[in-house]
Amino acid sequence: xxxxxxxxxxxxxxxxxxxxxxxxxxxxxxxxxxxxxxxxxxxxxxxxxxxxxxxxxxxxxxxxxxxxxxxxxxxxxxxxxxxxxxxxxxxxxxxxxxxxxxxxxxxxxxxxxxxxxxxxxxxxxxxxxxxxxxxxxxxxxxxxxxxxxxxxxxxxxxxxxxxxxxxxxxxxxxxxxxxxxxxxxxxxxxxxxxxxxxxxxxxxxxxxxxxxxxxxxxxxxxxxxxxxxxxxxxxxxxxxxxxxxxxxxxxxxxxxxxxxxxxxx
Numbered sequence: 646x647x648x649x650x651x652x653x654x655x656x657x658x659x660x661x662x663x664x665x666x667x668x669x670x671x672x673x674x675x676x677x678x679x680x681x682x683x684x685x686x687x688x689x690x691x692x693x694x695x696x697x698x699x700x701x702x703x704x705x706x707x708x709x710x711x712x713x714x715x716x717x718x719x720x721x722x723x724x725x726x727x728x729x730x731x732x733x734x735x736x737x738x739x740x741x742x743x744x745x746x747x748x749x750x751x752x753x754x755x756x757x758x759x760x761x762x763x764x765x766x767x768x769x770x771x772x773x774x775x776x777x778x779x780x781x782x783x784x785x786x787x788x789x790x791x792x793x794x795x796x797x798x799x800x801x802x803x804x805x806x807x808x809x810x811x812x813x814x815x816x817x818x819x820x821x822x823x824x825x826x827x828x829x830x831x832x833x834x835x836x837x838x839x840x841x842x843x844x845x846x847x848x849x850x851x852x853x854x855x856x857x858x859x860x861x862x863x864x865x866x867x868x869x870x871x872x873x874x875x876x877x878x879x880x881x882x883x884x885x886x887x888x889x890x891x892x893x894x895x896x897x898x899x900x901x902x903x904x905x906x907x908x909x910x
Contacts, residue, residue, distance in 0.1 A: 658880050680747055680759045684740035688733050693896055696729035696794060718802075723795040730790025734782055739763070739775040741782070745840055778842035781858045785835030789828045797824035797893055817897040818890045825889030829881050834874035836881075838862055 665673050703721045734741070743762045756762035766774045800820040804811065829836075838861045865873045 658883070680740060680744040680762075683759065684737055684744050687740075688737045689892060691736050692729050692733035692790065695732045696725050696790075699725035699728045719795055719799060722798045723791045726794030727787045727791030729794070730786040731783055733790075734786040735779075738779050738782060742766075742775055742777060778839045781835055781839040781842055781861070784858065785832045785839055789832040789836075792831055793824045793828040793889065796827045797821055800824065813897055813901065814894055818894040821893030822886045822890035824893070825885040826882060828889075829878070829885045833878050833881060834862070837874060837876065838865070841865070 662674075700721060703725055707717055707721065743756075743759060743766070746766075747756055747759070747762060750756065756765060763775070770777070797820050800823055801816055804816050804820060838858060841861055842858075862874075869876065
Protein backbone atom coordinates (compact mmCIF):
# COMPACT_ATOMS: atom_id res chain seq x y z
CA UNK A 646 0.00 0.00 0.00
CA UNK A 647 2.66 2.47 1.08
CA UNK A 648 4.90 1.63 -1.89
CA UNK A 649 1.96 2.28 -4.22
CA UNK A 650 1.46 5.67 -2.58
CA UNK A 651 5.14 6.54 -2.95
CA UNK A 652 5.05 5.58 -6.60
CA UNK A 653 1.94 7.64 -7.23
CA UNK A 654 3.41 10.68 -5.50
CA UNK A 655 6.37 10.71 -7.89
CA UNK A 656 4.47 10.12 -11.08
CA UNK A 657 3.24 12.95 -13.24
CA UNK A 658 0.20 12.62 -15.44
CA UNK A 659 2.43 12.35 -18.52
CA UNK A 660 4.59 9.69 -16.90
CA UNK A 661 1.50 7.72 -15.97
CA UNK A 662 0.05 8.12 -19.46
CA UNK A 663 3.31 6.78 -20.94
CA UNK A 664 3.24 3.85 -18.53
CA UNK A 665 -0.34 2.97 -19.49
CA UNK A 666 0.49 3.06 -23.21
CA UNK A 667 3.63 0.95 -22.70
CA UNK A 668 2.11 -1.64 -20.35
CA UNK A 669 -1.53 -1.80 -21.42
CA UNK A 670 -1.73 -0.25 -24.86
CA UNK A 671 -3.45 2.88 -26.15
CA UNK A 672 -6.90 1.29 -25.87
CA UNK A 673 -6.51 1.15 -22.07
CA UNK A 674 -7.41 4.85 -21.90
CA UNK A 675 -10.94 3.86 -22.93
CA UNK A 676 -11.22 0.86 -20.61
CA UNK A 677 -14.63 1.00 -18.97
CA UNK A 678 -15.79 3.71 -21.40
CA UNK A 679 -18.95 1.81 -22.32
CA UNK A 680 -20.12 1.74 -18.72
CA UNK A 681 -19.06 5.39 -18.36
CA UNK A 682 -21.39 6.28 -21.23
CA UNK A 683 -24.07 4.01 -19.76
CA UNK A 684 -23.71 5.92 -16.48
CA UNK A 685 -23.34 9.46 -17.80
CA UNK A 686 -26.37 9.36 -20.08
CA UNK A 687 -28.98 8.67 -17.37
CA UNK A 688 -26.99 10.64 -14.78
CA UNK A 689 -26.89 13.81 -16.90
CA UNK A 690 -30.50 13.39 -18.00
CA UNK A 691 -31.77 12.95 -14.45
CA UNK A 692 -29.52 15.72 -13.15
CA UNK A 693 -30.64 18.42 -15.59
CA UNK A 694 -34.30 17.35 -15.56
CA UNK A 695 -34.38 17.27 -11.75
CA UNK A 696 -32.60 20.63 -11.60
CA UNK A 697 -35.22 22.32 -13.75
CA UNK A 698 -38.04 20.75 -11.70
CA UNK A 699 -36.46 21.62 -8.34
CA UNK A 700 -35.66 25.15 -9.53
CA UNK A 701 -39.27 25.70 -10.60
CA UNK A 702 -40.54 24.30 -7.29
CA UNK A 703 -38.18 26.42 -5.19
CA UNK A 704 -39.03 29.58 -7.14
CA UNK A 705 -42.73 28.92 -6.50
CA UNK A 706 -42.05 28.67 -2.75
CA UNK A 707 -40.20 31.99 -2.59
CA UNK A 708 -42.21 34.99 -1.48
CA UNK A 709 -43.03 37.26 -4.43
CA UNK A 710 -41.19 40.17 -2.77
CA UNK A 711 -37.89 38.24 -3.02
CA UNK A 712 -38.30 36.88 -6.55
CA UNK A 713 -35.74 38.18 -9.02
CA UNK A 714 -33.33 39.06 -6.21
CA UNK A 715 -29.76 37.99 -7.00
CA UNK A 716 -29.18 36.42 -3.58
CA UNK A 717 -32.48 34.56 -3.75
CA UNK A 718 -31.70 33.25 -7.22
CA UNK A 719 -28.27 32.07 -6.04
CA UNK A 720 -29.85 30.17 -3.15
CA UNK A 721 -32.44 28.61 -5.45
CA UNK A 722 -29.76 27.52 -7.92
CA UNK A 723 -27.57 26.15 -5.13
CA UNK A 724 -30.36 24.18 -3.44
CA UNK A 725 -31.84 23.02 -6.74
CA UNK A 726 -28.46 21.86 -7.98
CA UNK A 727 -27.70 20.06 -4.73
CA UNK A 728 -31.00 18.19 -4.71
CA UNK A 729 -30.63 17.35 -8.41
CA UNK A 730 -27.15 15.94 -7.75
CA UNK A 731 -28.40 13.77 -4.89
CA UNK A 732 -31.27 12.50 -7.02
CA UNK A 733 -29.11 11.64 -10.02
CA UNK A 734 -26.31 10.07 -7.99
CA UNK A 735 -28.69 7.86 -6.00
CA UNK A 736 -30.49 6.70 -9.15
CA UNK A 737 -27.34 5.73 -11.07
CA UNK A 738 -24.83 4.81 -8.33
CA UNK A 739 -24.37 1.08 -9.14
CA UNK A 740 -23.27 2.04 -12.66
CA UNK A 741 -20.84 4.54 -11.17
CA UNK A 742 -19.29 1.88 -8.94
CA UNK A 743 -19.00 -0.65 -11.79
CA UNK A 744 -17.47 2.04 -14.02
CA UNK A 745 -14.81 2.82 -11.40
CA UNK A 746 -13.86 -0.82 -10.96
CA UNK A 747 -13.71 -1.59 -14.67
CA UNK A 748 -11.53 1.46 -15.32
CA UNK A 749 -9.17 0.48 -12.49
CA UNK A 750 -8.37 -2.95 -13.94
CA UNK A 751 -4.97 -3.48 -15.49
CA UNK A 752 -3.71 -6.58 -17.31
CA UNK A 753 -5.55 -9.11 -15.12
CA UNK A 754 -9.23 -8.63 -15.92
CA UNK A 755 -11.20 -9.61 -12.84
CA UNK A 756 -14.44 -8.28 -14.35
CA UNK A 757 -15.13 -9.24 -17.97
CA UNK A 758 -17.77 -6.59 -18.61
CA UNK A 759 -20.68 -4.66 -17.17
CA UNK A 760 -22.97 -7.65 -16.64
CA UNK A 761 -20.18 -9.82 -15.20
CA UNK A 762 -19.15 -7.02 -12.84
CA UNK A 763 -22.68 -6.64 -11.50
CA UNK A 764 -23.01 -10.41 -11.03
CA UNK A 765 -19.60 -10.79 -9.36
CA UNK A 766 -20.09 -7.88 -6.96
CA UNK A 767 -23.52 -9.13 -5.91
CA UNK A 768 -22.19 -12.69 -5.42
CA UNK A 769 -19.04 -11.75 -3.50
CA UNK A 770 -20.12 -8.62 -1.64
CA UNK A 771 -23.89 -8.87 -1.58
CA UNK A 772 -26.44 -6.58 -3.20
CA UNK A 773 -25.40 -3.65 -1.02
CA UNK A 774 -21.88 -4.02 -2.38
CA UNK A 775 -23.22 -2.10 -5.39
CA UNK A 776 -23.72 0.87 -3.07
CA UNK A 777 -20.32 0.82 -1.38
CA UNK A 778 -19.18 4.41 -0.96
CA UNK A 779 -22.65 5.86 -1.61
CA UNK A 780 -22.49 8.01 1.53
CA UNK A 781 -19.22 9.62 0.45
CA UNK A 782 -20.63 10.07 -3.04
CA UNK A 783 -23.76 11.86 -1.85
CA UNK A 784 -21.73 14.08 0.48
CA UNK A 785 -19.52 15.02 -2.47
CA UNK A 786 -22.07 15.12 -5.29
CA UNK A 787 -24.63 17.28 -3.47
CA UNK A 788 -22.24 20.20 -2.85
CA UNK A 789 -20.43 19.60 -6.15
CA UNK A 790 -23.52 19.90 -8.35
CA UNK A 791 -24.88 22.69 -6.15
CA UNK A 792 -21.67 24.70 -6.65
CA UNK A 793 -21.52 23.82 -10.33
CA UNK A 794 -25.06 24.98 -11.15
CA UNK A 795 -25.00 28.08 -8.93
CA UNK A 796 -21.58 29.25 -10.19
CA UNK A 797 -22.61 28.55 -13.78
CA UNK A 798 -25.88 30.48 -13.47
CA UNK A 799 -24.14 33.41 -11.74
CA UNK A 800 -21.32 33.62 -14.29
CA UNK A 801 -23.66 33.27 -17.25
CA UNK A 802 -26.01 35.94 -15.89
CA UNK A 803 -23.12 38.35 -15.29
CA UNK A 804 -21.57 37.65 -18.70
CA UNK A 805 -24.83 38.17 -20.55
CA UNK A 806 -25.50 41.41 -18.66
CA UNK A 807 -22.12 42.75 -19.79
CA UNK A 808 -22.00 41.25 -23.29
CA UNK A 809 -25.56 40.36 -24.35
CA UNK A 810 -24.63 39.71 -27.98
CA UNK A 811 -22.05 37.01 -27.32
CA UNK A 812 -22.77 33.52 -28.62
CA UNK A 813 -24.72 31.29 -26.22
CA UNK A 814 -22.41 28.42 -27.18
CA UNK A 815 -19.28 30.34 -26.19
CA UNK A 816 -20.82 31.70 -22.98
CA UNK A 817 -22.12 28.33 -21.79
CA UNK A 818 -18.86 26.56 -22.67
CA UNK A 819 -16.70 29.08 -20.78
CA UNK A 820 -19.00 29.41 -17.76
CA UNK A 821 -19.50 25.67 -17.57
CA UNK A 822 -15.75 25.06 -17.57
CA UNK A 823 -15.18 27.59 -14.78
CA UNK A 824 -18.04 26.15 -12.72
CA UNK A 825 -16.50 22.69 -13.10
CA UNK A 826 -13.17 23.93 -11.75
CA UNK A 827 -14.89 25.55 -8.77
CA UNK A 828 -16.94 22.49 -7.86
CA UNK A 829 -14.03 20.06 -8.34
CA UNK A 830 -11.69 22.10 -6.16
CA UNK A 831 -14.23 22.31 -3.35
CA UNK A 832 -15.25 18.65 -3.31
CA UNK A 833 -12.23 16.72 -4.61
CA UNK A 834 -11.26 15.18 -1.23
CA UNK A 835 -14.70 13.59 -0.90
CA UNK A 836 -14.49 12.33 -4.48
CA UNK A 837 -11.11 10.77 -3.70
CA UNK A 838 -12.58 9.04 -0.65
CA UNK A 839 -15.48 7.79 -2.77
CA UNK A 840 -13.16 6.19 -5.32
CA UNK A 841 -10.99 4.60 -2.63
CA UNK A 842 -14.07 3.09 -0.96
CA UNK A 843 -15.48 1.89 -4.29
CA UNK A 844 -12.26 0.04 -5.14
CA UNK A 845 -11.99 -1.62 -1.74
CA UNK A 846 -12.54 -5.34 -2.09
CA UNK A 847 -12.41 -5.25 -5.89
CA UNK A 848 -10.64 -8.27 -7.38
CA UNK A 849 -9.66 -9.59 -3.96
CA UNK A 850 -8.01 -6.36 -2.80
CA UNK A 851 -7.35 -6.01 0.91
CA UNK A 852 -9.99 -4.15 2.89
CA UNK A 853 -8.20 -1.14 4.32
CA UNK A 854 -11.05 1.34 4.84
CA UNK A 855 -13.27 -0.45 7.33
CA UNK A 856 -14.46 2.54 9.33
CA UNK A 857 -16.45 4.41 6.70
CA UNK A 858 -16.07 7.93 5.40
CA UNK A 859 -14.35 9.52 8.39
CA UNK A 860 -12.08 6.53 8.88
CA UNK A 861 -11.03 6.68 5.25
CA UNK A 862 -10.30 10.41 5.51
CA UNK A 863 -8.20 9.80 8.64
CA UNK A 864 -6.32 6.94 6.97
CA UNK A 865 -5.46 9.05 3.92
CA UNK A 866 -4.29 12.06 5.94
CA UNK A 867 -2.28 9.82 8.29
CA UNK A 868 -0.50 7.85 5.56
CA UNK A 869 -0.30 10.46 2.79
CA UNK A 870 -0.69 13.80 4.55
CA UNK A 871 -3.16 16.57 3.75
CA UNK A 872 -1.75 16.77 0.23
CA UNK A 873 -2.94 13.22 -0.26
CA UNK A 874 -6.53 14.48 -0.24
CA UNK A 875 -5.78 16.33 -3.47
CA UNK A 876 -3.72 13.64 -5.19
CA UNK A 877 -4.86 13.55 -8.82
CA UNK A 878 -6.45 17.03 -8.82
CA UNK A 879 -4.62 18.13 -12.00
CA UNK A 880 -5.88 15.21 -14.11
CA UNK A 881 -9.30 16.01 -12.67
CA UNK A 882 -9.00 19.57 -13.98
CA UNK A 883 -7.91 18.29 -17.39
CA UNK A 884 -11.06 16.19 -17.50
CA UNK A 885 -13.49 18.65 -15.89
CA UNK A 886 -12.68 21.78 -17.91
CA UNK A 887 -13.73 20.36 -21.28
CA UNK A 888 -16.33 17.86 -20.04
CA UNK A 889 -18.42 20.16 -17.83
CA UNK A 890 -18.12 22.98 -20.34
CA UNK A 891 -19.33 20.70 -23.14
CA UNK A 892 -22.19 19.38 -21.00
CA UNK A 893 -23.52 22.87 -20.26
CA UNK A 894 -22.96 23.97 -23.85
CA UNK A 895 -24.90 20.94 -25.13
CA UNK A 896 -27.65 21.54 -22.59
CA UNK A 897 -28.13 25.18 -23.58
CA UNK A 898 -27.90 24.38 -27.30
CA UNK A 899 -30.55 21.66 -27.06
CA UNK A 900 -32.80 23.99 -25.07
CA UNK A 901 -32.58 26.55 -27.89
CA UNK A 902 -33.20 23.91 -30.56
CA UNK A 903 -36.26 22.50 -28.81
CA UNK A 904 -37.60 26.00 -28.12
CA UNK A 905 -37.35 26.82 -31.84
CA UNK A 906 -39.08 23.55 -32.75
CA UNK A 907 -41.93 24.27 -30.34
CA UNK A 908 -42.31 27.84 -31.55
CA UNK A 909 -42.51 26.71 -35.18
CA UNK A 910 -45.29 24.14 -34.47
